[in-house]
Amino acid sequence: MKVAISAEDTTLGAPVSRRFGVSPYLIIVDLDTGEWEAVRNPGSSGKRGAGVEAIVLVISKGVNAVVTGYCSPPIRKHLESNGVDVFTGLSGTVEDAVGIYRKGEIQKKQEFESNALDRWSFLRAGTITNAFKSSGNQFATMLPILFSVVLLMGLVNALVPGELLASLFSGSALFDTLWGACLGSILAGNPVNSYVIGGELLKQGVSLFAVTALIITWVTVGLVQLPAEMAALGRRFALVRNAVCFILAVPIALMTVVILNVVTG
Numbered sequence: 393m394k395v396a397i398s399a400e401d402t403t404l405g406a407p408v409s410r411r412f413g414v415s416p417y418l419i420i421v422d423l424d425t426g427e428w429e430a431v432r433n434p435g436s437s438g439k440r441g442a443g444v445e446a447i448v449l450v451i452s453k454g455v456n457a458v459v460t461g462y463c464s465p466p467i468r469k470h471l472e473s474n475g476v477d478v479f480t481g482l483s484g485t486v487e488d489a490v491g492i493y494r495k496g497e498i499q500k501k502q503e504f505e506s507n508a509l510d511r512w513s514f515l516r517a518g519t520i521t522n523a524f525k526s527s528g529n530q531f532a533t534m535l536p537i538l539f540s541v542v543l544l545m546g547l548v549n550a551l552v553p554g555e556l557l558a559s560l561f562s563g564s565a566l567f568d569t570l571w572g573a574c575l576g577s578i579l580a581g582n583p584v585n586s587y588v589i590g591g592e593l594l595k596q597g598v599s600l601f602a603v604t605a606l607i608i609t610w611v612t613v614g615l616v617q618l619p620a621e622m623a624a625l626g627r628r629f630a631l632v633r634n635a636v637c638f639i640l641a642v643p644i645a646l647m648t649v650v651i652l653n654v655v656t657g
């Protein structure tokens with residue numbers, strides 16, 4: 393039997409991370425053999441679809457239970473629907489959490505969580521420290537990505553003439569919006585990257601309609617991550633969600649630009 397514990401570091405002495413979805417690491421312990429491994433949690437990156445990747449990771453590792461401080465209802469639902477039990481309210485070290493689970497005291501911990509956690513719990517020093525640490529980890533993960541995007545856009549500007557980029561767009565609001573939506577659906581990465589790329593496209597004369605559609609579909613449609621989403625959430629749900637988001641992105645982008653033009657005069 394395997395248990396996955398959200399952790400702040402890669403050792404059994406590491407503190408249990410407060411939130412499963414954004415914890416830096418997941419430590420997977422085989423209770424039968426005593427073997428364990430620490431894996432990077434995809435959710436710590438903060439990129440689009442990271443929560444889904446964390447679910448897929450847990451399922452692919454054959455984990456039977458997740459032990460953490462807190463797990464969001466959507467993630468809990470998808471884990472439990474795939475046969476993974478979720479136990480929250482844990483603190484201390486990963487080793488402590490494993491011991492509590494082995495002794496069968498996990499239910500007692502859950503009851504403690506519901507009674508002890510109140511709306512002011514976020515003011516606790518430990519929680520604030522963990523929040524800053526998680527934010528720092530996400531920022532550190534994003535920096536190389538942003539840096540590489542800036543370098544890539546500089547390379548594109550140097551090698552690809554602005555006329556070529558402009559020729560890809562007809563100047564038609566509808567066509568440009570559709571083309572921008574297609575680009576945003578195919579491209580993948582941190583949502584912040586879409587603003588960098590969108591700004592560079594505007595400098596090259598690409599219409600605001602196309603850029604707006606690109607940003608919308610970038611954060612709502614993910615063809616690259618579609619297989620992982622289908623594995624975690626179901627094939628039908630994933631396909632319908634992505635299709636609806638793509639279809640709605642076009643009128644939303646059109647209306648956004650039109651309203652912006654009216655407001656700004």
